[in-house]
Amino acid sequence: MSGIRASFGIERSGFRLDVDLSLPGQGVTALFGHSGSGKTTLLRAIAGLERAPGGYFALGDEVWQDERRGLFVPTHLRPLGYVFQEASLFDHLSVEGNLEFGRRRIPEAERRFRPAEVAGLLGIGSLLGRRPASLSGGERQRVAIARALLTAPRLLLMDEPLAALDLKRKLEILPYLERLHDELAIPIIYVSHAPDEVARLADHLVLLDAGSVVASGPLTETLARADLPPAFADDAGVVVAAVVAAHEADDLTRLDFAGGSILVARRPEAIGHRLRCRIHARDVSLALDKPQASSILNVFRATVSAIAATDTPGQVLVQLYVGATPLLARITGRSRRVLDLQVGRGVWAQVKAVALLG
Amino acid sequence: MDSSDLGAIWLTLKLASVVTLLLLVAGTPVAWWLARTRSRLKGVVGAVVALPLVLPPTVLGFYLLLAMGPHGPVGRLTEALGLGLLPFTFPGLVIASVFYSLPFMVQPLQNAFEAIGERPLEVAATLRASPWDTFWSVVVPLARPGFMSGAVLAFAHTVGEFGVVLMIGGNIPDETRVVSVQIYDHVEALEYARSHWLAGCMVVFSFLVLLLLYTLKPQAARGGAR
Incomplete structure (x- = not known):
């Protein structure tokens, strides 16, 4: 599959979203910006929850919206998964009922994942019989992610899935998100306003400010740009991909990166990680x-x-x-x-x- | 109680059941539209639905009588269709009661639909459920307390109607003579003992209905997706 094309113009009272993006068809793309920058509106437009007049969206050669041709595929016919900021589980169903809700609605031939596998991947296997109301915030969000994955989406959209959680719960979920990234070949578009989450998860970065795209490119390259708008300068910093090279004396670990090596306090990871x-x-x-x-x-x-x-x-x-x-x-x-x-x-x-x- | 009293009770229960079923079918789309629309007509439709709450039943009955009579539009239609005239028949009473009890079905349902909000519908759409599918698999279960309150209220309110029945149905045994009319007849004939029996039944019935509603209430406040 080739890339993703998204072009939307949405006018609201006092707000205008105007984007024209080409995104990679794999890995995690982060939509990053301050609140009110239009990240969520863009994600909703991609999902078809918001209909942008004149909008265009294609995933590879599959066109979901092309208003010039009068084409608009309604959300329920788009092979996507969506994780909302609040888990939004169905209260009238058990955890298992929630997981089955989407899976039952796709053709049998397209069911790529088995519930037990996904439940294992997200560590919710022991919760299947519970009611959503009895779960913690972190558990609920993991169920919501599993529920979306079980529809075998070709594109996974996540709207600040960690924003409603405290730090402890965030740290609990982040490893699972990294596993999604490493183990599933599904492109993910991830909305966030937390620089650390973006630095940790994203491969590609889109910076949004006041409804416009100010930068879009590979994560390390984009973060290293010195010419970003001043609004992003406070958080300026780079992400360096490194490999654990050696555990040295004095409780230090040496990491190698392209161009040198760096010493940090001793890490638990094995050499080569x-x-x-x-x-x-x-x-x-x-x-x-x-x-x-x-x-x-x-x-x-x-x-x-x-x-x-x-x-x-x-x-x-x-x-x-x-x-x-x-x-x-x-x-x-x-x-x-x-x-x-x-x-x-x-x-x-x-x-x-x-x-x-x- | 004699057979005419039992006949009146049976007729009343039959009327209330039929009306409740019809209102579940007719009231649900009205309540759904009222809960979801952004149309400017929302206020007008909402007010029309609520009219029976404030109108004297005799006023509602009077206009329905005119409409269903031989010179009214509904009367001409039913006669042209070979159905005869509706006033002083059981079907006529059913139609009048549907209008009379409409707000008691629509308003609890509308509140329940509004309480669900947009989010569960969007979630269902991202999980491949069509709007029709979503209505049955998400909206109906989440709005169940609303359906229960609406059905109980509409049933009870139909059981308790008097003015509209008198205007539309009159007083025909086993056809239109419901409990409230039967009590009225007993009182007019100074048969207080028989009135007591029926009136006492109505008090107990009404109390039980309200008891049921108020024990249902705490659940009605919950629901939605979290």
Whole structure:
């Protein structure tokens, strides 16, 4: 299957969504933006829950909406799964009844998953006889995800499935979402306003602001852009794909990435395990000479590739490359002047903190 | 109680059952439309449905009598179809009662449908259920308390009607003479003992109906998808 094409214009009182997107037909695409940016409206338009006049949507060569031809496939005829922000289980059915609801309604030949498999994947096998009202928020959301998967969707849409949960429940569900990503070949479009979730799960990133797309591209590349609108600069930072290379003395683990290696506090993962690290721009500082006698372990030789203003007065965002891997550093305008930073200049980047995303 | 009293009770139960069944069929789409529409006609239709709540039954009965009479539009239609005239017949009483009890069916149903909200319908659509399928597999089970209250109220209200029956049905034994009319006859004839029997039955019946409703109530507040 080739990619996804989505083009919608929706006018509301005081709000306008206007997008024209090409998305990859595999992996997780995150729709990221602040509240009111139009993420949920876009997802609803894709599902056909919202009908955009003049809209167009195609999944591969299957067209679901093409208003110029008067084509609009109603939601119940689209092979999609949708996970709402609140689990929205049917109260009048047991957990098993909820799981069966969608599965019973697809042709037998299309039932790709067995309920027991999916229940196992999401860790809800012991809940089948329970009523939704007796489940915790995290359990409910996992049932909702399983229910959507059992319709064997060709596209899975998730609207902030973790937003209504507290941190503990989030951490409980995230591993299951990663398994979906790793084990199922279903493209997922995932709406979120939590940068950590996006950094952890997404392969492709779409940034939305006030109803328009401000950036769309592969996750690492897009996050490393220095020219994003100021609204996103506060959370600026890159995601680096790394592999566990060695467990060293002093309770440290060495991770290798394209262009270098990085030391972090000892990790439980085995050597060869893939990990994503998030490095915030505010945790990267720059020096012209290699720092001597510093407590910071992770220092890289890097080349400045772009410099951009931020919406915080006196601060700039510097994009640099460590080998093939981009980093962002947020420094003051004065430092930039004093160091005389220019595109192409070699510097030493000191990384104060690395967040590992499992 | 003699056979005419038992006949009146039987007739009343038959009337209320038929009317309740008809109202379940006719009231559900009206309530669904009222709960879901954004049309400007919503207020008008809602007010018309609620009219029997405030109109004196004699007024409603009077206009229905005119409409179903030999010069009324309904009367001309039924005569042209060879059905004869409806006033002073059981079918005529059924039709009048359907109008009279309509709000008692529609309003609880409308409230139940509104309480379900949009979300369960959207969820069902993303799980491949057509709108018709969704209505039966999601809306009806979730609105069950509304259906129960509507049916109980419509039944009880039909049992208790008097004014409309007098205007439309008169007082024909085993055809239109329901319990409330029978009591009226006994009182007019100064047969208080027989009135007591029937009146007492009505008090007990009404109390039981209300008891049933108020014990159902807590469940009516729940429902929906969470």
